[in-house]
Amino acid sequence: MASDPRQTKIEALLGNETTFRAQRRSYQPHLCPRLAAGAGLTRPLEGVDLEVLRVAREQLPFVSKNKLLEILPNGPSRPVKPLRLGVVLSGGPAPGGHNVIAGLFHAAKQAHPDNQVIGFLAGPKGIITDKHVEITGDMVAHYLNSGGFHMLGTGRDKIDTPDKMKKCRETCGALQLSGLVVVGGDDSNTNAAFLAENLRGCGTQVIGIPKTIDGDLQVPGLLQIPFGFHSACMAFATEVGNLNSDCKSDLKYWHFTRLMGRSASHIALEVAFQTHPNVILIGEEIEEKELTIHSVVRLIADVIVARAQAGKNYGTILIPEGILEFIHEVNVLIIKISYIIAAYNRTASEEESFHKLPFEDQVQLIDNSDIWRDYDSRVFLGFPSLLQKGLLLPRDSHGNFPFSLVNTERILLEMVATYLRKQRAKGLYKGTFKTQNHYYGYDGRGTFPTKFDCDYGYNLGYTAYSLLANGATGYMAALQDLHLPVADWRPLGIPLPPLMHLEERRGRLELVIAKQKVDLDAPAFKLLEQERQKWAEGDHYRFPGPIQFDGPAAATAPITLQLNSLGQ
Numbered sequence: 001m002a003s004d005p006r007q008t009k010i011e012a013l014l015g016n017e018t019t020f021r022a023q024r025r026s027y028q029p030h031l032c033p034r035l036a037a038g039a040g041l042t043r044p045l046e047g048v049d050l051e052v053l054r055v056a057r058e059q060l061p062f063v064s065k066n067k068l069l070e071i072l073p074n075g076p077s078r079p080v081k082p083l084r085l086g087v088v089l090s091g092g093p094a095p096g097g098h099n100v101i102a103g104l105f106h107a108a109k110q111a112h113p114d115n116q117v118i119g120f121l122a123g124p125k126g127i128i129t130d131k132h133v134e135i136t137g138d139m140v141a142h143y144l145n146s147g148g149f150h151m152l153g154t155g156r157d158k159i160d161t162p163d164k165m166k167k168c169r170e171t172c173g174a175l176q177l178s179g180l181v182v183v184g185g186d187d188s189n190t191n192a193a194f195l196a197e198n199l200r201g202c203g204t205q206v207i208g209i210p211k212t213i214d215g216d217l218q219v220p221g222l223l224q225i226p227f228g229f230h231s232a233c234m235a236f237a238t239e240v241g242n243l244n245s246d247c248k249s250d251l252k253y254w255h256f257t258r259l260m261g262r263s264a265s266h267i268a269l270e271v272a273f274q275t276h277p278n279v280i281l282i283g284e285e286i287e288e289k290e291l292t293i294h295s296v297v298r299l300i301a302d303v304i305v306a307r308a309q310a311g312k313n314y315g316t317i318l319i320p321e322g323i324l325e326f327i328h329e330v331n332v333l334i335i336k337i338s339y340i341i342a343a344y345n346r347t348a349s350e351e352e353s354f355h356k357l358p359f360e361d362q363v364q365l366i367d368n369s370d371i372w373r374d375y376d377s378r379v380f381l382g383f384p385s386l387l388q389k390g391l392l393l394p395r396d397s398h399g400n401f402p403f404s405l406v407n408t409e410r411i412l413l414e415m416v417a418t419y420l421r422k423q424r425a426k427g428l429y430k431g432t433f434k435t436q437n438h439y440y441g442y443d444g445r446g447t448f449p450t451k452f453d454c455d456y457g458y459n460l461g462y463t464a465y466s467l468l469a470n471g472a473t474g475y476m477a478a479l480q481d482l483h484l485p486v487a488d489w490r491p492l493g494i495p496l497p498p499l500m501h502l503e504e505r506r507g508r509l510e511l512v513i514a515k516q517k518v519d520l521d522a523p524a525f526k527l528l529e530q531e532r533q534k535w536a537e538g539d540h541y542r543f544p545g546p547i548q549f550d551g552p553a554a555a556t557a558p559i560t561l562q563l564n565s566l567g568q
């Protein structure tokens with residue numbers, strides 16, 4: 001029967017496929033020469049001192065002996081027997097994750113057509129409960145160069161009990177996995193280190209992949225940035241550039257914009273270079289200068305007052321999501337409340353657990369704690385109620401504070417408005433203060449990857465395969481010299497234990513991968529210091545536009561990374 005052209009047209013218009021996504025699939029990511037020929041050879045890379053803490057040596061005695069590895073192109077061909085490898089996506093989604101799987105899959109198939117890749121579903125829980133699928137060439141082709149973690153899903157489960165570890169061992173043993181690739185941020189790579197130590201018995205090697213849009217998984221000199229950061233920043237920069245465009249046209253709104261990034265302010269810094277806002281807060285600077293929340297409010301208000309005097313009652317303000325952690329008096333309360341909640345929940349029944357209690361009872365419980373001082377109460381009660389409620393939110397399974405759920409931009413906006421009212425009463429402010437508040441976070445981490453992240457993810461997948469094929473375990477795959485063209489990237493295996501330190505989590509010190517904060521001595525921040533006064537006073541807005549995949553605008557890398565590679 002001849003097809004109905006009207007129906008065909010309707011199906012095309014209403015179908016799930018988009019031209020954009022279909023077009024993206026045709027791009028074959030570029031590989032650096034050291035990986036292009038296959039698994040390659042690993043050899044220790046001398047000259048870099050990686051120290052391991054005693055506590056890491058005690059908890060991870062086997063993998064603590066790992067030496068930094070570089071990967072060289074293929075040496076003499078070796079017999080290869082088929083391998084079965086597992087991969088898990090872990091933590092928040094980050095654009096480029098599907099290309100890590102594609103790189104791992106293609107490298108495995110290139111080495112041996114019978115090699116298999118197993119994908120665990122919904123994050124680490126998929127390993128614990130053995131929920132998996134076999135990854136096929138069709139799946140890889142379908143998801144290539146696309147955003148999100150749809151192929152397998154993700155989750156934040158911490159493998160933190162002997163029972164969970166035993167279940168992981170059973171799953172890997174039953175599936176006869178010779179390798180497991182954990183794609184994740186600091187907490188997921190912490191999981192990877194402990195898995196590597198504990199899965200030796202069943203013959204499963206473990207490699208971590210540096211992923212997080214937050215950009216805080218870095219190793220100075222070895223790993224400049226994790227994958228996903230560039231794409232998320234470009235998605236946020238598109239939005240902020242559009243706000244710049246609106247406020248420069250309509251001349252009437254102050255846009256208070258919060259950007260994702262749980263702790264460090266790498267995202268805000270990158271988006272600032274991409275868009276040139278009027279105000280940019282950097283958490284690490286606030287911490288160094290020991291600013292209180294009221295001085296942060298004043299810092300914003302001063303720019304608003306100065307611009308009003310010049311007749312400019314509009315502008316854009318960038319607020320990193322993790323800023324509260326860097327404001328000392330707020331962070332002290334976050335740490336104390338985390339401790340009190342964890343201590344209380346250890347003995348409370350499920351029905352009476354902290355977050356089942358009414359707000360007033362929660363405050364009372366905190367007030368009664370031995371570690372809570374009168375001073376803490378005064379600070380807490382002096383905060384706007386939005387912030388008070390935010391500080392009590394449930395911590396995640398790793399003990400992290402949920403910064404993404406606190407409307408910091410609204411809290412600051414309201415505090416700035418109050419301050420400006422007082423300034424107006426004193427005759428010091430005569431402007432109009434009309435505002436909009438925005439949050440960009442989940443949208444950016446679900447965006448399509450930039451070409452940079454497509455290539456980066458793909459090369460990381462190949463690097464992971466190479467490390468596994470060469471017998472490595474307890475390493476993070478990395479590529480050096482990301483500021484250069486792909487042809488100059490150099491694949492590495494960075495041992496996980498030297499990246500670990502002790503960190504306060506749920507009131508206890510835990511051995512975890514350390515987050516890297518914005519380096520205030522690096523060129524990028526120094527250049528921001530030089531530029532921002534000009535951006536505050538004038539309208540030097542930059543409009544980066546949407547992520548491109550073709551033409552010269554597609555060939556970009558993070559600005560901060562490029563500035564930092566210039567040296568002082």
Ligand code: FBP
Pocket residue numbers: 090091092093094184185186211212213214260261262321396402403404445
């Ligand atoms: P990862 O470190 O796992 O990549 O996740 C980062 C992040 O997107 C943060 O920027 C954000 O604060 C947090 O996850 C949100 O977590 P959740 O997904 O639990 O809401």
